[in-house]
Amino acid sequence: MNIKVNTMHKKHYIILFMILPFTVFSQLSASYAEMKTESNPEYKNYEPLLFQATEYIFNNPVNVKSKEFISATQIVAFWMNRDTGMGIPTFGNFFTALTNKNQQQFLYTAAMINYGLNQKINHKRILKCKKIEGQIYSEQEDVREV
Secondary structure, eight states, X not given: OHHHHHHHHHHHHHXXXXXXXXXXXXXXXXXXXHHHHOSSOOHHHHHHHHHHHHHHHHHSOOOTXXXXXXXXXXXXXXXXXXXXXXXOOOOHHHHHHOOTTTTHHHHHHHHHHHHHHHHHHHHOOOOOOOOOTTSOGGGSHHHHHX
C-alpha cells in the first residue's frame, strides 16, 4: 500500500510540474497589457515580471506566433532602454559580432538582464554595472561577472 501512495504522489507531482509553467507564464500577456496602461511605471514594481519574461524566453522554444512569447519579448524590450539601476554591459568584439538577424543581440542582452535579476532576486546581490571613476569599465568586477 505504501508503494501505491508513493506512486500516486509521483503522478500528482508530474501533473503539477506539467501545469505549473502554463499557469505561471500565461499571465505575461495580461501583465504586459497592465504595465502599458501605467503612464510612468516604476521599475521596482516590475522586476519580478521582467525576470519572469526572461525566464520564459529561455525556457520555451522561440515561437513568434505565441502570444506569451511575444509578450515576454515586449516586456524585455520595454525595460531595455530605461533606467533600471543596473547597467547592461554591451561592448566588445563578441557583442559587436552578434547580429540581430536572428535576434542575437536581443537574446544576449536578455540573458544579461536575466543574470542580473537572478542575482538580485534569488541571491540578494546587486550587480550595478555602472562606470566607476578611475576604473576601466570592461575590467570592473561586476561587469566582468555579467
